[in-house]
Amino acid sequence: MDTESARPEMDEAEFLERLTETLSDPERRSILRVLLDRSAARPLPVERLATKLVARDRDAAPGTVTDEQADSRRTMLYHCHLPKLHRAAVIDWDRTGERVSLADRPRVRDALSALLPDSESHRSATDRKWGSSSS
Amino acid sequence: MTEVPSPDRLEPSQAVVEAVATAEDVSPRELSPPLAYVVDPDALDSLFDRPRTDGVVRFRYCGYTVSVLASGSVDVRTAG
Numbered sequence: 517m518d519t520e521s522a523r524p525e526m527d528e529a530e531f532l533e534r535l536t537e538t539l540s541d542p543e544r545r546s547i548l549r550v551l552l553d554r555s556a557a558r559p560l561p562v563e564r565l566a567t568k569l570v571a572r573d574r575d576a577a578p579g580t581v582t583d584e585q586a587d588s589r590r591t592m593l594y595h596c597h598l599p600k601l602h603r604a605a606v607i608d609w610d611r612t613g614e615r616v617s618l619a620d621r622p623r624v625r626d627a628l629s630a631l632l633p634d635s636e637s638h639r640s641a642t643d644r645k646w647g648s649s650s651s
Numbered sequence: 652m653t654e655v656p657s658p659d660r661l662e663p664s665q666a667v668v669e670a671v672a673t674a675e676d677v678s679p680r681e682l683s684p685p686l687a688y689v690v691d692p693d694a695l696d697s698l699f700d701r702p703r704t705d706g707v708v709r710f711r712y713c714g715y716t717v718s719v720l721a722s723g724s725v726d727v728r729t730a731g
Contacts, residue, residue: 591665591680592664592665595665596686596693599685600687
């Protein structure tokens with residue numbers, strides 16, 4: 517029986533396989549960056565996560581994000597990204613309570629700290645500038 | 652039958668949940684389970700990330716037979 521609670525027991529190879537698959541997507545990298553940067557131990561409401569993601573994209577303050585913008589972002593969090601991150605055992609996801617947190621296992625935090633760029637939104641914005649102005 | 656045209660900005664996976672939610676008359680996040688438990692949304696989107704002239708992907712989701720057409724538009728019919 518393959519239940520979600522059995523995930524922590526997956527072996528190193530399977531963990532790495534799922535981790536790299538999940539990190540191949542920019543939205544999932546942003547989600548993990550947001551979770552990694554939090555100091556609070558309590559789970560983050562998905563609504564707040566969506567607001568932070570929209571704000572990150574625009575380099576804007578979370579306060580400037582409208583409910584409607586955050587709401588549309590939540591659709592694919594629920595249908596795609598959070599299930600995948602949960603299956604990879606890198607997040608804990610309370611689907612009905614709509615809260616997420618980084619999985620509480622040292623190797624998760626260590627692996628993500630090593631693999632995730634500090635600030636991807638800035639980096640890719642810079643890359644775009646370079647790409648358009650240089651040959 | 653509900654057909655939702657898929658504009659450029661709407662990925663097929665998103666068009667699927669919108670179409671099924673419309674057919675069910677609920678919001679997309681009220682559909683259970685999440686789409687990823689039935690089909691890989693990334694795989695679905697990458698199949699259609701370049702223009703295709705034929706082919707169709709069909710699966711069952713929330714009691715509907717969902718067809719994603721070559722054009723990227725989504726057709727949803729009650730399964731059965």
